[in-house]
Amino acid sequence: MKLYNQLLNEFKRAQTGYSTIAIIGQSCIGSVAAMVLLMNHMAPAIKLTLLFLVTILCMAYNGAVLAQLSTKTTFNLLVLSVFFSIITIIGNLV
Helix, strand or coil, rough: HHHHHHHHHHHHHCHHHHHHHHHHHHHHHHHHHHHHHHHHCCCHHHHHHHHHHHHHHHHHHHHHHCCCHHHHHHHHHHHHHHHHHHHHHHHHHH
């Protein structure tokens, strides 16, 4: 929890710059997650559900930045989006 608070405070300090950089990074990670999902052979319903979640979470963060939501909400969406995308990548590569 201490690390989370430190990262949140740093994000608050320079939100404009970090949001811009994070959009690029999180979109790239989300794109890799989508690619890995589409390359994997699994049931179409599961594949499309996971693809939907990856896409929605990436879009939610981008929308939060554009809508200038609160710093904590924006940061939480960033963490959730990146975490879910990374878990999806790892889950499909193993």
